[in-house]
Amino acid sequence: MDRLQSMRVFAKVVEMGSFAKAADALELSATVVTRNLADLETHLGSRLLNRTTRKLSLTESGQVYLARVRQILSDIEDADAEVSSQSRTASGVLRIYCQPGFGQSQLGRLLPLYARDMPDVVLDVTLSDHGVDLVQEGFDVGIFLGVQKFDSSLVARQLATSNLILCASPEYVARRGEPIAPADLSNHDCLNFAYEQLRHHWPIQWGDQHVNVPIHSRMISNNGAVLREAALAGMGVAIRSSFAIEDDLTSGRLVQLLKGRHLGQTSVMIVYPSRRLMSWKTRTFIDFMAARFPHPKCDPWLAETEAVAEASPDAACRAK
Template identity: 70%
Template sequence: MDRLASMRVFVRVVELGSFARAAAALDMSAAVVTRNVADLEAHLGTRLLNRTTRRLSLTETGAQYVERVRHILSDIDDADAIASSSARQPTGNLRIYCQPGFGQAQLAALLPHFAASMPGVVLDVTLSDHDVDLVQEAYDVGIFIDLQKFDSTLIARRLAMSTVVLCASPEYVARHGAPATPLEVAAHPCLNFAYEQLRHHWMVEWEGKQVSVPVHSRMVSNSGVVLRHAALAGMGVMLQTSFSVKDDFDRGRLVRLLPGQRLGQLSVMMVYPSRRLLSAKVRGFVDFMSAQFPHPESDPWLGAGMA
């Protein structure tokens, strides 16, 4: 048995959820795919997949095994890339994890430019705000903001700082006015992220002091996109990151409130595993993103319309 080949077949079966689909993707017969998985199970002395006539599912052991195998195969591919011509000509899948707000507002527009510079790289992008283990889940690189946690043993490079801004639509301001002081925010309906620390109070720096402002939430959501649409529709005032609303400010769809007050800043971090030699595809992406954000200590989205 070629254990490495069987591992690759097993991972493909899991990803596609079917022996037949894996066989088609790998240009093998279904019988060969089935035999590879069976040989792997026999070698390990345990069942990795539960099989029925209608579906496949991982056993508990299989779920643990597939994550380790993905990591092993990724390491092997990276080692091969470094030792071969693909180290000079990036190829293969690049798995990217990204915080949703940044992914939708910024990364989505950048990826086509990166893809054009590396035609041999296939982008596999996941947007999520759940805790993630980049190494365990075989991601090549992750983009996080301060509110998220990541393994401190990994390499972390700041891309930029993003300012937290208070904003509303011009129509809302025309109807209800704009708060002149932080305490006046309490009289406005707020569009609020579903973080416990933000649900009832917002911290604002006012006259040199940190002030806890009580807020009334008209809407609470874990999605910045949902809150942004509510703000655009004039439902209330919203706290948001500068990278999420720059285009709306530039186009006049939203206006900044309390511009002189400091509501906080968040770091946008690019993170990748430190123990692995960087393949050309990862190095290329790291270099590309670093070039897009040459001043990591500043906020590139806080333009004249947001000051």
């Protein structure tokens, strides 16, 4: 027995004063209506209605039960309406995970714009270099760089392409000199992210050749913010994502080294558990971010020479 359906049938029969009218209102057959009410009375072990050929009347038990049933059905309608309304309204807590470099350089300026348009959304933002399980840890959405791992069952959408570039502070370059060729890096202090494949060699594209340059690590860290601070302090040369140090390059706090040499690219992905029944707060945030990065391959700090940039069909994108 579907008890909730039987409750609806009972309440409708009382409201309409007739089994036949209740059946029409519920778009059920009279037989189904009669059976639902009989099943409900059997379940309760008590008669709810007195029936005659001309009239229906509530028993004492029926009067008590009807009051509770009407309250239950009203609460269910309110709950349905509340959830349905929330599904079309951006509200509640939006939990966001983000890779720190992108988060510090981009989210800090973008989130206030989103918050201005979505005043009922509370932003709960976590920045971490460590991978997370979005579903298990309760995040609504995550922003990952291509080197980070995430569950392949999640939905991923590319936001942008970030280029890996060599950088150092002007003070370091003045003290130690600027590397002219990749091999020069072997004589410099290197600030290294804690990936095993980067500990002893840095991969650099030199013309048509791909070379692995032996390097001396002055510092190794699994935290990009620590490496950035070390580079700003003049401690050495770092490989960083262009998004992570965009403001530093623009202001001149850091300078790009070996311009025209390609160290590789990494995708910036916005990741979320499912497209199905997505909350409106999550949907609006994904659309907001996608609108801010309309050209996923556009990056103002591509490690190319000006001549190459001018000849490239993507030059207009980079000049945006």
